[in-house]
Amino acid sequence: MYRYDEFDQEFVDQRIAQFSDQVRRRLKGELNEDQFKPLRLMNGVYLQLHAYMLRVCVPYGTLNSRQMRKLAHIARTYDRGYGHFTTRQNIQFNWPKLSDVPAILKELAEVEMHAIQTSGNCIRNTTADHLAGAADDEIADPRPYAEIIRQWSSLHPEFTFLPRKFKFAITGAPHDRAAIQVHDIGMQIVRSEAGDLGFKVYVGGGQGRTPLVAKLVRDFLPEEDLIAYSEAILRVYNRYGRRDNKYKARIKILVHETGIDELRGDIEAEFEKIRHGVLQLPADEVRRIETYFALPPLDPAATSARFDAKSAGNPAFAAWAERNVHPHKVTGHASVTISLKPIGGVPGDASAEQMEAVADIAETFSFDELRVSHEQNLILPHVRLDDLDKVHDALVAADLAEGNAGLITDIIACPGLDYCALANARSIPIAQEISERFGNAERQRAIGDLKIKISGCINACGHHHVGHIGILGVEKKGEELYQLTLGGSADETTSIGAIIGRGFAGDRIVDAVETVVETYLKLRANDNETFLAAYRRVGDAPFKEALYGTA
Amino acid sequence: MTDTQANDIYRDGRFLADGWTYLADDDPVPADGAVFLSLSRFLADLAVLRGRNAPTGVVVEAGEDVRSIADEFAHVAAVAVAFPKFTDGRGYSTARILREDLGFDGEIRAVGDVLIDQIALMRRCGIDAFAVSHAPTRAALEAGHVPRVDHYYQPAGRADEVPTGTRPWLRRPA
Numbered sequence: 001m002y003r004y005d006e007f008d009q010e011f012v013d014q015r016i017a018q019f020s021d022q023v024r025r026r027l028k029g030e031l032n033e034d035q036f037k038p039l040r041l042m043n044g045v046y047l048q049l050h051a052y053m054l055r056v057c058v059p060y061g062t063l064n065s066r067q068m069r070k071l072a073h074i075a076r077t078y079d080r081g082y083g084h085f086t087t088r089q090n091i092q093f094n095w096p097k098l099s100d101v102p103a104i105l106k107e108l109a110e111v112e113m114h115a116i117q118t119s120g121n122c123i124r125n126t127t128a129d130h131l132a133g134a135a136d137d138e139i140a141d142p143r144p145y146a147e148i149i150r151q152w153s154s155l156h157p158e159f160t161f162l163p164r165k166f167k168f169a170i171t172g173a174p175h176d177r178a179a180i181q182v183h184d185i186g187m188q189i190v191r192s193e194a195g196d197l198g199f200k201v202y203v204g205g206g207q208g209r210t211p212l213v214a215k216l217v218r219d220f221l222p223e224e225d226l227i228a229y230s231e232a233i234l235r236v237y238n239r240y241g242r243r244d245n246k247y248k249a250r251i252k253i254l255v256h257e258t259g260i261d262e263l264r265g266d267i268e269a270e271f272e273k274i275r276h277g278v279l280q281l282p283a284d285e286v287r288r289i290e291t292y293f294a295l296p297p298l299d300p301a302a303t304s305a306r307f308d309a310k311s312a313g314n315p316a317f318a319a320w321a322e323r324n325v326h327p328h329k330v331t332g333h334a335s336v337t338i339s340l341k342p343i344g345g346v347p348g349d350a351s352a353e354q355m356e357a358v359a360d361i362a363e364t365f366s367f368d369e370l371r372v373s374h375e376q377n378l379i380l381p382h383v384r385l386d387d388l389d390k391v392h393d394a395l396v397a398a399d400l401a402e403g404n405a406g407l408i409t410d411i412i413a414c415p416g417l418d419y420c421a422l423a424n425a426r427s428i429p430i431a432q433e434i435s436e437r438f439g440n441a442e443r444q445r446a447i448g449d450l451k452i453k454i455s456g457c458i459n460a461c462g463h464h465h466v467g468h469i470g471i472l473g474v475e476k477k478g479e480e481l482y483q484l485t486l487g488g489s490a491d492e493t494t495s496i497g498a499i500i501g502r503g504f505a506g507d508r509i510v511d512a513v514e515t516v517v518e519t520y521l522k523l524r525a526n527d528n529e530t531f532l533a534a535y536r537r538v539g540d541a542p543f544k545e546a547l548y549g550t551a
Numbered sequence: 552m553t554d555t556q557a558n559d560i561y562r563d564g565r566f567l568a569d570g571w572t573y574l575a576d577d578d579p580v581p582a583d584g585a586v587f588l589s590l591s592r593f594l595a596d597l598a599v600l601r602g603r604n605a606p607t608g609v610v611v612e613a614g615e616d617v618r619s620i621a622d623e624f625a626h627v628a629a630v631a632v633a634f635p636k637f638t639d640g641r642g643y644s645t646a647r648i649l650r651e652d653l654g655f656d657g658e659i660r661a662v663g664d665v666l667i668d669q670i671a672l673m674r675r676c677g678i679d680a681f682a683v684s685h686a687p688t689r690a691a692l693e694a695g696h697v698p699r700v701d702h703y704y705q706p707a708g709r710a711d712e713v714p715t716g717t718r719p720w721l722r723r724p725a
């Protein structure tokens with residue numbers, strides 16, 4: 001993974017000194033909350049319902065065991081003993097004191113971490129495929145490019161006060177696990193006919209109250225132009241993005257209102273002015289950055305005899321492996337999902353003890369590497385098949401062995417009314433109740449791949465628009481109500497879910513989800529037809545009828 | 552806000568008396584003296600202004616296209632880039648386009664909501680003078696206390712920044 005050199009370390013240290021000074025001035029009253037707000041947001045400090053929240057950046061979701069142990073230490077020392085992994089592959093701490101934040105940032109800097117640009121109207125953490133560098137279907141590892149974007153966007157002098165926040169996502173595989181089409185800029189690594197690496201560039205995807213699928217702005221962007229083109233897009237957005245209404249300020253609205261063809265013209269014109277200048281990426285420098293992300297020394301002769309024997313002899317292990325183990329580009333190896341979705345638990349939460357257990361496992365079995373997935377799970381990217389049973393045993397001991405990756409209880413949920421000042425409704429308790437309802441292992445498996453995503457308000461932090469089943473908390477006459485959307489998806493066939501009908505009260509929503517699931521089970525063409533495929537085949541009607549009757 | 556009404560300008564590390572006057576669109580343009588005009592008035596009165604023998608400046612509001620005066624730099628001594636609110640970052644693009652794309656080499660000043668925490672960013676974008684009314688910002692500038700990070704991850708086309716470190720895109724102040 002990327003290693004700081006002197007420059008990077010000094011940069012982070014200076015930034016901490018700067019922010020510590022800002023906190024000091026705020027506590028002294030030299031800055032009022034209005035003036036402090038954009039500054040603290042630039043550094044990941046939010047004011048929530050009950051307390052400040054600190055969001056720590058995990059660049060493109062990659063971290064090592066030392067960093068994970070530091071996160072555990074921070075959870076224990078400055079928070080209430082746990083942290084929450086987010087859909088942006090970051091981690092947030094819900095209960096720090098503002099006066100402790102400078103000390104937390106210093107601790108983070110010791111392990112090459114920071115909270116820079118994890119909030120605010122600036123360029124946020126670039127997210128990437130959580131199986132990057134390991135997946136058997138990838139063209140190239142997206143993380144070196146994500147790292148280059150991270151560097152370029154760090155305290156960018158021109159793009160620090162954008163109309164609204166700005167999110168990049170990048171995938172190196174044709175099967176999109178990074179939801180690139182619902183990001184402000186989505187990049188997909190492709191090879192040209194001549195064999196050169198480059199990107200398909202999408203722009204203007206997003207969720208929130210106006211969910212839009214990104215538009216393709218460029219078929220093939222040469223590798224060397226990654227930053228120049230990004231700068232061109234950002235400049236056009238900074239100048240022309242709407243600033244009169246924060247709900248219309250994301251680039252998706254600019255794309256929608258201007259039209260992709262006209263906007264492409266503006267972007268290309270800006271690009272032409274700068275493409276041959278200082279922003280051009282030298283290929284040898286890209287190759288050098290790539291070496292930080294080189295595949296660890298995996299043994300290509302690794303066998304799977306032990307794995308096969310253990311699978312045959314231990315049904316619990318086999319069942320877990322069937323869901324949570326993913327193909328690796330090197331034979332005899334796999335990537336592993338560590339589910340942060342225990343039945344009835346809070347999606348994405350991990351205790352300090354669990355973080356430490358995961359750090360130990362990564363150190364012993366995964367070349368010290370860990371990932372955070374945007375689905376709020378953790379990943380061990382490089383594990384020998386024949387070590388999987390030992391990994392499983394260790395996960396069982398840490399209460400982290402739920403074999404539900406991609407199943408109905410692998411739910412994404414935003415913090416909702418339990419933490420968030422903007423929420424209309426609770427998300428976490430609904431997720432917990434659904435998880436309990438469908439928690440039976442056989443039942444989940446029989447249902448198969450099904451992504452449920454829950455947001456506590458229309459800001460859609462829980463990605464409900466792209467859930468196969470989406471749940472949105474709304475408020476009606478002082479009551480929490482939940483709207484169901486069906487048919488959303490965030491992969492290479494991205495679609496926005498359609499609202500199925502009027503909402504359900506908090507004590508009815510889980511029944512409604514169950515009705516949808518039972519309807520699907522009855523109508524699916526065969527056991528292998530997923531919920532999404534079935535929904536796309538039959539449409540709304542059978543689900544509407546089951547939920548609301550024919551009248 | 553605890554602002555003082557100042558008619559000075561912060562430039563080259565200190566506050567100096569400002570010799571410029573900002574004219575409203577219906578004020579007559581005097582023959583002498585340095586005056587700032589709105590962009591629309593500047594374009595409308597170009598024929599007259601081209602013959603003026605005193606410095607003329609243009610105020611570019613957020614949202615106005617600075618490229619519209621690109622052919623008239625011979626008659627533009629200074630540009631005032633407006634920041635209506637410090638959270639409105641359009642002026643940063645305006646300044647960089649002026650300096651880096653259009654090659655404007657006169658004074659670029661920031662006017663409006665100019666606060667201490669943005670001054671380092673404004674400088675990197677090519678702004679070299681600051682009209683500051685916010686009292687704590689004035690105090691901090693006078694004390695020479697400008698918070699900044701002087702390790703830059705991106706080139707910004709300034710002559711006073713030089714390459715540093717191992718990566719070709721890194722910069723630091725000269």
Ligand code: SF4
Nearest residue numbers: 414420423456457461
């Ligand atoms: S979706 Fe709404 S309720 Fe949930 S975290 Fe985002 S803003 Fe808060």
